[in-house]
Amino acid sequence: MGQMAQKISQVNQAELLKTLNIAYAEEWLAYYQYWIGSKVAIGPMRPKIADEFLEHAKEELSHAEKLAARIIELGGTPLIDPKEWQEHALCKYDAPTIPYIINLLEQNIVAERCAIARYQKICEMTFGKDFVTFHMALDILHDEIEHEEELGAYKADITATFEHKNASK
Ligand SMILES: [Fe+2]
Numbered sequence: 001m002g003q004m005a006q007k008i009s010q011v012n013q014a015e016l017l018k019t020l021n022i023a024y025a026e027e028w029l030a031y032y033q034y035w036i037g038s039k040v041a042i043g044p045m046r047p048k049i050a051d052e053f054l055e056h057a058k059e060e061l062s063h064a065e066k067l068a069a070r071i072i073e074l075g076g077t078p079l080i081d082p083k084e085w086q087e088h089a090l091c092k093y094d095a096p097t098i099p100y101i102i103n104l105l106e107q108n109i110v111a112e113r114c115a116i117a118r119y120q121k122i123c124e125m126t127f128g129k130d131f132v133t134f135h136m137a138l139d140i141l142h143d144e145i146e147h148e149e150e151l152g153a154y155k156a157d158i159t160a161t162f163e164h165k166n167a168s169k
Pocket residue numbers: 027030059060063115140144
């Protein structure tokens with residue numbers, strides 16, 4: 001536990017730790033949503049999109065690692081039991097029960113938008129008050145914005161292909 005780390009943070013610690021643990025739970029669920037999506041996906045551009053999902057899964061896991069390290073630095077405890085992930089996460093796990101690529105892209109776009117809002121909120125909470133948490137949240141925010149853009153581009157490509165096929169019939 002870092003006493004100075006806690007002392008220099010000007011944010012309400014209980015509120016910050018609660019929010020960081022919400023984000024931590026969401027990252028594990030995001031990791032699994034991408035990881036299982038990469039296995040079950042069917043439809044156009046599957047190999048490419050499955051690779052992209054795996055790449056995103058790795059990045060979500062690295063976000064969980066950053067959050068766990070910061071929670072510990074601030075004297076908190078990352079959620080210990082996976083059962084708590086579903087309870088604490090506000091960006092909910094969306095099981096890919098219909099594994100068609102477009103559905104998976106849409107589910108993950110919703111998840112990314114929720115993640116963007118989460119890190120925007122953590123940035124606002126910590127801006128000018130806790131520089132280390134702020135920089136971590138800003139780094140993660142960049143990744144989530146990139147994820148949303150990448151998924152949106154795949155979705156647009158697939159939609160454009162269908163529209164082109166239908167128009168040329
Ligand atoms: Fe993430």
